[in-house]
Amino acid sequence: MTNKMKMTRNSTGRALALSFRFGLTLAALSLLSSQPLRAADAPAAGAGDSVQLPIKLPAPAFKGTPKDLQVGPNVEPLSDKPRPPMMVPAGVKTVSTGSKVSCSDKNVAAENLAKVNDGDKEASDQSIIFLRKGTQWVQMDLGSPQEIFAVAIWHAHNMAKVYRDVIVQVADDADFIENVRTVFNNDSDNTSGLGVGTDREYFESYEGKLINAKGVKARYIRFYSKGSTESALNEYTELEVFGRPAK
Ligand SMILES: [Ca+2]
Numbered sequence: 001m002t003n004k005m006k007m008t009r010n011s012t013g014r015a016l017a018l019s020f021r022f023g024l025t026l027a028a029l030s031l032l033s034s035q036p037l038r039a040a041d042a043p044a045a046g047a048g049d050s051v052q053l054p055i056k057l058p059a060p061a062f063k064g065t066p067k068d069l070q071v072g073p074n075v076e077p078l079s080d081k082p083r084p085p086m087m088v089p090a091g092v093k094t095v096s097t098g099s100k101v102s103c104s105d106k107n108v109a110a111e112n113l114a115k116v117n118d119g120d121k122e123a124s125d126q127s128i129i130f131l132r133k134g135t136q137w138v139q140m141d142l143g144s145p146q147e148i149f150a151v152a153i154w155h156a157h158n159m160a161k162v163y164r165d166v167i168v169q170v171a172d173d174a175d176f177i178e179n180v181r182t183v184f185n186n187d188s189d190n191t192s193g194l195g196v197g198t199d200r201e202y203f204e205s206y207e208g209k210l211i212n213a214k215g216v217k218a219r220y221i222r223f224y225s226k227g228s229t230e231s232a233l234n235e236y237t238e239l240e241v242f243g244r245p246a247k
C-alpha cells in the first residue's frame, strides 16, 4: 500500500462511524424512491438519425486476466475484441466535462475530484483518485436536465480487477430524493443497500464500462462503488456522460 493510501485511511477513520449511519439513512431513502429504468422509458429514436457514440479511449495498460483472480460467476469475461460501437441519436456528445462534482468522501480535495471529468482516462497513477473504503459515490451536476444516452466509467484500468457494487443512479435533485432512477446496478447481494442489482460485474479495461442510459432525463447523476478485487479503496479515473439538453 502506498503512503498516500495510508494517509487517506488514517485521516478518515474517525469520521467513518458517523458517516456510515448517515449513509444508511440516505440508502433507505433512496430505496424507497428508486425505480429501475425500464426499456419502455427509452424514446423511440428514428432509424435515420443514429450515429456511433463519439467516445475517445485511452491507451490499454494490460492484456489478459490473471488466472488466480477469484471473481465468481457473475463476471463478464474480458473480451479480446474491441467493443462494438453504440448507436445514439446524432448530436449526442459529452455533457459531463466541467460539470460540478461532489463525492461521499469529504477528505478528497476539490482539485483531485476534478480529475474525474478532466478528459484524462489514462491508467497512470497521477490520473487516478482514491475514495475511502466502503460504499462511496461520486456525483455530477450536469447544470440542467439532460437526455442521457450513455455513461462510461473508468475506475482504474492499471491492472485486471473487478469493482464491487457498481451502481449508477440519476435524480432530479442533488440529494437524490426526487425521481431517483437506477441506470445500472451489479450489487447482486445488495451489500450497498440500494436494491438487488441484476447487471453483471466486469473487468476494468481501457475501454471503460459503457452503459446504455436509454435517453433517461435527469440533471444529477451518481456513481457508486464498494472497492475492488484489488483493494477496499475506491478508485476513479474518469466518468463520462453522453447526452443532449432535455426538451
Ligand atoms: Ca480523469
Ligand SMILES: [Ca+2]
Residues within 6 Å of the ligand: 164, 165, 186, 187, 188, 189, 190, 191, 192
Ligand atoms: Ca455486493
